[in-house]
Amino acid sequence: MLQLELWKRILIWGLVAAGLVLALPNLFYSRVEQSNDAIAAIEAGIDTPENQEIAAQWPSFLPSGLINLGLDLRGGAHLLAEVKVEDVYAQRMEALWPEVRDALRDERATVGTIRLQESAPGILRVRISQPDGMATAIQTVEGLARPVTSLTGAGATDLAVSSDGADVVVQLSDAEKQATDQRTLSQALEIIRRRIDEVGTREPTILRQGTDRILIQVPGIGSADEVKEIIGTTAQLTFQPVISRTTNAETSPGVGNELLPAVDEPGLFYVLEQAPVVTGEQLTDAQPSFDQNGRPAVNFRFNPQGARKFGDYTAANIGSPFAIVLDGEVISAPTIQSHIPGGSGIITGNFTIEESTNLAVLLRAGALPAGMDFLEERTIGPELGQDSIDAGKLACMVAGIAVLVFMFASYGLFGIFANIALIINVAMVFGVLSMLGATLTLPGIAGIVLTIGMAVDANVLIFERIREELKTAKGPARAISLGYEKALSAIVDANITTLITAVILFAAGSGPVRGFAVTLGLGIITSVFTAIYVTRLLVVMWFERKRPRTIEV
The missing domain is CATH 3.30.1360.200 (Gyrase A; domain 2)
Structure with missing residues (x-):
């Protein structure tokens, strides 16, 4: 009938306790954040009494993982940069000239003297004094070509060599340009990420957009100009x-x-x-x-x-x-x-200490493969981020109170059990997000608010099913047991479809959409757990203690 083995009870309460403990640091956000920063500084070699004191603000035996606040909550800088991939073509041709010169010098008897000509960026133009040797010159330069190192360029070489009168014209092949664009964007993304990580900012968002653009969002930094100083220098x-x-x-x-x-x-x-x-x-x-x-x-x-x-x-x-x-x-x-x-x-050089340190950071992180044009830049102040946090708190409180009142008014004592499970559910969502080190944004808060509204759906299905079973006069214990058993399939079906939607949003969406999908997906998983197991355990413990002959749902 109504039975839960001891090991199941221990496992359920253990998971609940783990979720609550993981969520606990977020109640003391500023203190834990300062402590984490001080510990990181000590590990980096800045072991000062002040850092030791700040690090001791939070007990070391407690978890210290926090939910990172996104750009729209913490404030920070937003930049959209366009990488000038044409610069890489020009650099490749400039670096190729000594090899072409040395190779053609070995064929001087056939091609005559050689002379570098003015040309457009990304094109190498070499004039030979004996045009009759053009075929030999082209074949010699083609011998310097290398296979294109990409799947799309399989079988192609990196150089396109042609003639224009007495000039040998060398440029990158189309396959190599495509492969170079991919490498340049990937290298720029990695170098920007390393440079920003060196500064110590929290959870920056660095994403590729289109074929030659990079989106950069850095929470907690003063202005877009500061970010540009870090990443705008090609070094x-x-x-x-x-x-x-x-x-x-x-x-x-x-x-x-x-x-x-x-x-x-x-x-x-x-x-x-x-x-x-x-x-x-x-x-x-x-x-x-x-x-x-x-x-x-x-x-x-x-x-x-x-x-x-x-x-x-x-x-x-x-x-x-x-x-x-x-x-x-x-x-x-x-x-x-x-x-x-x-x-x-x-x-x-005439460096200050700060300039020499910054130069070392830039060189150590690596040189950007090409310059960048900043197409869009915005600075979001911390006051606006605090306003967003306050609005999100208000939305969660209003939604939570409305749901709690509705469940109590509709189901009485069983509604109280559902409300306890709802509070545990929200705490577990925050605990899992903290454990993952996830970044919370306004869309993520929207996902949590939606989770609060959806979290009691499973309990509503269970309680309505228990009401139906009570009409058959099978007794309260049998009615509760059948209510949970027969509502399970409907709960699973409803939440799986929503979870599939969350997965699709995460796979196909970008930053804000993914934030919404993550909190929604986690909320679905924790709400099913709390509805099926936590409320059932609460009902079982109450029923074992009271042994009522009749129940009101």
Whole structure:
């Protein structure tokens, strides 16, 4: 009849207790958040008495997981950036020129002299003095091509080589452009995420939109300008040979070269070879430090490939200057004093401590593969986020009170059991969200409000079924037992269809829609658990204690 084994009772109450304990930190949100931040600072090496005191604000034996507040609740910055993928095409062609030059020099007897020509970005144009050798020139350059490393480009090569009069025209193939776009967006997403994580913000939203755009939402940061300072700098570090220095900004650098300004000396410009010796992509580490004069600087270290190139270049060019270029500006142009075989060095300049630290963060996180244009930027103040939280609290309270009153008025004591289960249900939703480290947004609050309204549906089905069974005069124990058994199929069917909808919303939707789907889906699971098991356990415990001859539902 009405029986629940001891192990089932222990399991039910254990799950309820776990949910309540996991949800507990959210009642002391500010205190727990400060404690977590202090613990993270201590683990990072900032072990100060102040951090120790703040970390002790929350007992270590209690869970400390919190529901992260989204941009619309905490406030923060919203940016929509467009990645300039064409820049990558141009960089590839600039880096390819030394290889093309060396390959064609080996065929000088057939193609004659070679000369780099002015061309549009992303196109490499090389003129040969003997047009009769064009077929040989094209075949030689095609020999530099590599297979496209993507599923869609299987069987294709990365270079498209053609002729235009006496010029050999080289550009990326369509398959390689498509693969490059995919790699560029993926790399930009990862680097932006690493840079923002280095700053320590909470649960940023970084998503790809379309073919060349990235959505960036960073809760808890002061303004969109702060985010742009973190991610807007490409941090393209290159080491380039120096041809000459000049104070004339109108100096023509010549084909294959470029004119860049010096950061430390206004009015001074350097003529550099465009093709770098090594780039920041070959860096493995960068740390803020101080030079021999005690001024802020940045130590760096190359990977084996970069170290070999750097060592070979310094060995062959002792006494010559070379430029350290960051984002199109020469920050230092030292003279090579000796062979540097270790693949490590130091970047000096007129840095402040903060600037050297930020530069190290940017270099360590990696260089953005291309520049970005910010198409949309918004700053959401914390006051607006607090207004949203207050509105969400009010909505939950109104919905909760209305449901509690309705259930008590309709079902009396059994309605009280349902109300207890509803409160446990909401607490378990918050507990699971805290355990997952989920981000709560306004749509997520809407999902919780909807859960409150739907949570009692299962209890209504059960209680109405018990009423029907009581009319057959089978006794209260038998009526309660049959009520739960016969209502189970209807409860499962109704909630499975809603759960399928939540799964589809999560799979097909973006950020806000997914937030709604997560809270709705979790609410469905916990409401079924509390309706079928928690209310039943409450009814069984009450029935065992009172042993009523009749019941009113």
